[in-house]
Amino acid sequence: MSSTAEDMMELHWLFDMLQHIDVGLVVLNEKYEIKLWNSFMENHSGMSSSIAKERSLFEVFPSINSEWLQRKLDNVIALRTPIFVSWEQRPHLFPFKSYRPITGIADKMYQNIALRPITNADGSVKYVCMVVYDVTDVAVSKESLSSANRKLDRLSKTDPLTQLQNRGSLDKTMGSAFHSFQIDHGSYSLVMGDIDFFKKINDQHGHPVGDLVLKNVSKLIASSIRSSDFVGRYGGEEFVILLPNTDADSALFFSEVLRRKVADAKIATGNTEISVTMSFGVSQLKRTDHSVSDWLNRADGALYKAKAEGRNQSILAR
Numbered sequence: 001m002s003s004t005a006e007d008m009m010e011l012h013w014l015f016d017m018l019q020h021i022d023v024g025l026v027v028l029n030e031k032y033e034i035k036l037w038n039s040f041m042e043n044h045s046g047m048s049s050s051i052a053k054e055r056s057l058f059e060v061f062p063s064i065n066s067e068w069l070q071r072k073l074d075n076v077i078a079l080r081t082p083i084f085v086s087w088e089q090r091p092h093l094f095p096f097k098s099y100r101p102i103t104g105i106a107d108k109m110y111q112n113i114a115l116r117p118i119t120n121a122d123g124s125v126k127y128v129c130m131v132v133y134d135v136t137d138v139a140v141s142k143e144s145l146s147s148a149n150r151k152l153d154r155l156s157k158t159d160p161l162t163q164l165q166n167r168g169s170l171d172k173t174m175g176s177a178f179h180s181f182q183i184d185h186g187s188y189s190l191v192m193g194d195i196d197f198f199k200k201i202n203d204q205h206g207h208p209v210g211d212l213v214l215k216n217v218s219k220l221i222a223s224s225i226r227s228s229d230f231v232g233r234y235g236g237e238e239f240v241i242l243l244p245n246t247d248a249d250s251a252l253f254f255s256e257v258l259r260r261k262v263a264d265a266k267i268a269t270g271n272t273e274i275s276v277t278m279s280f281g282v283s284q285l286k287r288t289d290h291s292v293s294d295w296l297n298r299a300d301g302a303l304y305k306a307k308a309e310g311r312n313q314s315i316l317a318r
């Protein structure tokens with residue numbers, strides 16, 4: 001076979017392979033008209049090469065942000081350098097369906113796109129080749145990993161019984177508030193609440209009813225705070241509420257409203273209804289507090305006093 005015939009055959013092979021490679025290939029001219037549309041693009045768009053060719057890419061896919069892509073394509077031609085667009089910047093350019101049966105996360109194919117200048121024999125660049133990689137598997141596993149990490153992070157901060165913040169998470173939140181106070185000297189208050197005679201509830205009705213009471217009280221507290229407040233379960237039947245932008249008197253007012261709500265609530269346990277009361281200690285963060293413990297200890301001291309003085313009351317630490 002002559003070398004020209006061999007070259008022709010090689011060219012034919014190459015063209016055949018590019019047509020059927022599992023990667024999208026599109027060639028555009030300077031007017032963004034489609035000059036090449038391989039079988040990957042045909043299969044995923046449902047549009048044959050004969051129909052796509054000579055039409056503007058933006059007419060075929062009106063959902064593509066034409067201003068953004070035109071700028072990129074113009075740069076590829078002017079600077080003669082390739083540009084890459086990752087799925088993390090833009091999940092997809094072409095709105096192709098994903099046929100992955102594994103997950104509901106991806107209904108569209110995630111794509112990495114390379115825009116490459118095609119250099120003519122005379123060195124000029126008049127065409128751009130778009131290479132479209134289907135990276136749905138990579139994107140989906142990365143997304144599921146991030147979602148699993150988010151879930152783990154949430155779990156590590158949550159008390160499983162009450163779904164409130166756990167003690168560790170609350171300690172961190174109070175630490176952040178203490179740190180902010182050193183900068184803004186704002187008003188930050190703590191309300192520490194404890195269910196009265198909780199041991200009796202366990203003893204009289206059993207531990208599962210005790211748990212039910214804890215869950216109900218937690219819901220009541222959670223529904224009483226503002227979105228900027230924090231509440232956590234600090235110990236067995238002890239709760240701490242952190243109120244930013246709240247001075248001592250307002251925190252005491254909040255505590256009394258909550259105390260009355262708890263006392264008025266009826267908790268259905270199946271065959272009977274239970275009522276509980278709570279005692280509260282309130283403290284506002286002061287410049288003389290050297291640590292979160294100082295602030296917390298003052299609330300704890302006030303709570304101890306509320307218990308000693310008859311329970312079902314709130315006491316403010318001065």
Ligand SMILES: Nc1nc2c(ncn2[C@@H]2O[C@H](COP(=O)(O)OP(=O)(O)OP(=O)(O)O)[C@@H](O)[C@H]2O)c(=O)[nH]1
Pocket residue numbers: 161194195196197198199200202206207208209210211214235236237307311
């Ligand atoms: N059901 C249930 N009980 C708990 C849980 N955590 C702690 N407790 C119980 O809560 C009770 C707390 O009792 P005490 O510390 O004596 O306090 P109290 O009976 O509430 O009395 P005062 O606080 O003095 O009013 C103990 O019996 C603990 O076993 C829990 O997760 N579920």
